[in-house]
Amino acid sequence: MHEQLQIEDDYSTFELIDFTEKVIVKTNQLHLNLKENDSLPVNFKYNDQEISDLIFDGIEDVNEPKLNLDYGRRNLKKSLFSVPLTYGGFGGYLNLFSLEAQYNNNIPLFKWPTTLTHEVAHQMGFAKENEANFIACLVGMNHKDETFRYATHGFVLKQCLNEIFRREPAYFEELKQCVNYGVIENYRELQEFWKDYHNPIEPILKVVYGSYLNVNNQPEGMASYSYVVALLVNYDFKL
Helix, strand or coil: CHHHHCCCCCCCHHHHHHHHHHHHHHHHHHHHHHCCCCCCCCCCCCCHHHHHHHHHHHHHHHCCCCCCCCCCCCCEEECCCHHHHHHHCCCEEECCCCCCEEECCCCCHHHHHHHHHHHHHHHCCCCCHHHHHHHHHHHHHCCCCHHHHHHHHHHHHHHHHHHHHHHCHHHHHHHHCCCCHHHHHHHHHHHHHHHHCCCCHHHHHHHHHHHHHHHCCCCCHHHHHHHHHHHHHHCCCCC
């Protein structure tokens, strides 16, 4: 992907922090556009048809020759296996037989924009998890719909803060204080949702899926999801 976009595939801690600070400002701004009180979480009201239209319209808006985002026909469906997917800790999957992007409709709506666009990205041929996440971020951060943009910026911010915590824990605490409390509340709601479904089988499923990714040219396994940060930092989002 970085070769396709003609960008770097690595970044310094300084570049990461600089990008994260810009994302914090943008996320806080979007949050305040949607909520007058900076302490309240944003509520989402998507239905299945609305989210599908928003995703595919957003893809068309950001498509460019370098990316060639060709999804063929609009094909996004909620999974009949949403309950077992939830207990397994998964938000969706690409049906390998029908090539339909299918999603877990039990997950909080805060995650719908990025998770569902991620699955559509797989459908378009972006097999690697970090690249599918980047497509989801690219679509969402440039979307016309403000709640869609907010949810995506929230996802991007979380990815960046996680990486800063890994590299510079002290600076993570400093940046966290700059994030609107309402944004933190959206994160907390998401965390509480997954905590309710935590079970002994989930880690085993994650190991199995990590092995599947390893076999399919993704040697980092489940950790490959986090490498989206390199693409985010180096792509010019004009924040």
